[in-house]
Amino acid sequence: MEKTTPKLVILFSGKRKCGKDFLSEALLNKLGTDRAQIIRISEPIKRHWAESMGLDLAELLSDSAYKEHYRKQMIEWSDDRRREDYGVFCRSACSTIERDICIVSDVRRKTDIRFFLETFGPERLRTVRIETSQDVRVSRGWRFESGIDDVQSECDLDDYDRWDLRLLNDGDVEVGEMLKRLYSIVEGMGSLT
Numbered sequence: 550m551e552k553t554t555p556k557l558v559i560l561f562s563g564k565r566k567c568g569k570d571f572l573s574e575a576l577l578n579k580l581g582t583d584r585a586q587i588i589r590i591s592e593p594i595k596r597h598w599a600e601s602m603g604l605d606l607a608e609l610l611s612d613s614a615y616k617e618h619y620r621k622q623m624i625e626w627s628d629d630r631r632r633e634d635y636g637v638f639c640r641s642a643c644s645t646i647e648r649d650i651c652i653v654s655d656v657r658r659k660t661d662i663r664f665f666l667e668t669f670g671p672e673r674l675r676t677v678r679i680e681t682s683q684d685v686r687v688s689r690g691w692r693f694e695s696g697i698d699d700v701q702s703e704c705d706l707d708d709y710d711r712w713d714l715r716l717l718n719d720g721d722v723e724v725g726e727m728l729k730r731l732y733s734i735v736e737g738m739g740s741l742t
């Protein structure tokens with residue numbers, strides 16, 4: 550099958566339980582699955598991990614306690630792989646691209662952004678940081694865990710300041726309002742809309 554080069558790649562970043570998956574799905578619904586798709590950098594990580602450990606991939610991919618149970622071990626294992634090749638998981642996730650608009654729902658590292666910039670160029674790339682108060686994240690099930698919330702995978706992009714869009718997803722913000730702002734970075738792509 551011929552590889553698709555997307556016209557637009559939207560990177561979502563933010564702390565755990567800020568709503569990366571929620572807003573990625575909402576944007577996908579708005580754009581339509583005929584022209585957009587979601588990819589996850591964590592998907593190939595979870596697939597490798599599930600295969601080598603004999604675990605349930607569907608459960609690892611879902612927003613479940615099962616996923617949380619293995620999160621720390623997966624971070625440590627994947628960081629070892631990244632030390633040899635920072636793009637290893639991004640590249641693997643990109644092999645499934647088949648739509649004009651690609652939403653990457655789990656960008657966590659500066660090297661992830663670097664990979665997408667180098668691969669698709671700045672003109673095709675848009676970066677979004679989702680911001681949510683700690684109280685709201687707690688209400689969505691987050692609690693601080695050492696080895697997860699205080700390591701590179703969660704903190705590396707805290708000081709990144711070149712986001713195309715910062716979006717507050719703090720409970721009382723209307724989803725329609727957030728989608729309007731998200732859609733504005735798609736509209737900037739002219740023929741795509």
Ligand SMILES: Nc1ncnc2c1ncn2[C@@H]1O[C@H](COP(=O)(O)OP(=O)(O)OP(=O)(O)O)[C@@H](O)[C@H]1O
Nearest residue numbers: 564565566567568569570571572612689718720724
């Ligand atoms: N604006 C919102 N309105 C209603 N529910 C929301 C909203 N944003 C997020 N949620 C809910 O909060 C929970 C956490 O959101 P989500 O799974 O999207 O976070 P995440 O950033 O992808 O988390 P993680 O990094 O842990 O995978 C989910 O149950 C989601 O449905």
